[in-house]
Amino acid sequence: MSSLTRVVILLSLGIYGIMKVAADCGKVPLAGRIMGGQNSVPGKWPWQVSIRDAKGTHYCGGALVDNKTVISAAHCFPNTNVTKSPVTACLGSFNLTEANPNEVCVKVKNITNYPNYTKDADSGDISILELDSELNMTNYIFPVCIPVSGLNFPTGQNCWLTGWGDIKFGTNLQSPKTLQEVSLRLIDAKKCNETYNINAGGAAKAEIRDDMICTGYPEGGKSACQGDSGGPVVCLKDGLWYLVGVVSFAAGCGLPKRPGVNTLVPSFTNWILQNDPHAFENVRPEPTTTVATTTTTTTTTTTSGASTRLISSLLIPVSFILLVSHSSSSSFQQRFS
Known part of the structure; x- marks a missing residue:
């Protein structure tokens, strides 16, 4: 397995873990x-x-x-x-x-x-x-x-x-x-x-x-x-x-x-x-805007949970595309080298 393949698989698994944690609040594990x-x-x-x-x-x-x-x-x-x-x-x-x-x-x-x-x-x-x-x-x-x-x-x-x-x-x-x-x-x-x-x-x-x-x-x-x-x-x-x-x-x-x-x-x-x-x-529901402080002296902006989940969900197909592209590129080189 190539180093790029390993990186992509690990990246995807890591992102899946992030998405799972982010999506599970408020659900009772034993409930059905x-x-x-x-x-x-x-x-x-x-x-x-x-x-x-x-x-x-x-x-x-x-x-x-x-x-x-x-x-x-x-x-x-x-x-x-x-x-x-x-x-x-x-x-x-x-x-x-x-x-x-x-x-x-x-x-x-x-x-x-x-x-x-x-x-x-x-x-x-x-x-x-x-x-x-x-x-x-x-x-x-x-x-x-x-x-x-x-x-x-x-x-x-x-x-x-x-x-x-x-x-x-x-x-x-x-x-x-x-x-x-x-x-x-x-x-x-x-x-x-x-x-x-x-x-x-x-x-x-x-x-x-x-x-x-x-x-x-x-x-x-x-x-x-x-x-x-x-x-x-x-x-x-x-x-x-x-x-x-x-x-x-x-x-x-x-x-x-x-x-x-x-x-x-x-x-x-x-x-x-x-x-x-x-x-x-x-x-x-996921916040879609930045959050301002309630004080009148300072303002804080933080990346929202929605953005985290959006980026994570996009990275999985991107990882897949990278993997496919790498495989295709390797195949091309083998056929025409």
Whole structure:
């Protein structure tokens, strides 16, 4: 086999690998207590993350978006200095109190909170966690897709929330602490803001902003609770699971007229991409333009995931053409040399 032939074959195989990784986010490899929820099953939500403190105690959730990055909530990390306050992210977790051969725990190397977030119920309750080492993808560890900026998920759409939080206010999830799941309806910011300003038995009111999205039902009964913070709200769209919300806050757990409030991820996609360039691989639908920063002082442009996939898909036939051309050229020389 000629050196050119070997190069072309290796190039094609390498490109195929790139395309496969870039195209697989949001798909559950094995597919074919949240208040009011139910036990999940292993591998059903492979992007689910258990965030743990220095003692190994779970206290927040998160979502894997690429092999070295987790998205969670800023309020989970009032101290972003991981040297003084070590944080660990565990993937593939299911029953928290039992040994699990599918679980992988990695130290968090760096925490970046959205810069404008300062207190509970603020906009921008979102955080990017850089892991200390890259993860190998398995049937139990896999990234969810990041929605392209502005992608719409309408009020009334049924989505899913997962976590290990309390099963009701003041009541912990009991051993073996099995991952909980619950189906909830999306409520847009305008409708949710109206709901939160209705007097509901003394329940706290709040201002719901455009970069937030709510989940729940008017009668209550199903919602996130303490310990679910930072966890994912995921929605199925065109066969892919998207990270639509990050659990942020609520007035109590599952109260009537007080649905859970989540950070609306599409409002922060550009910020995520600025701080995690690898996330481009898992943005869907593929971004077709460069991304500008949300600050007024700088502008950053980065090659989009769409361009990466386009170039990769074109290079395979180009590689084939090169191989054929080389073979033809060699044959010509042999016949007329």
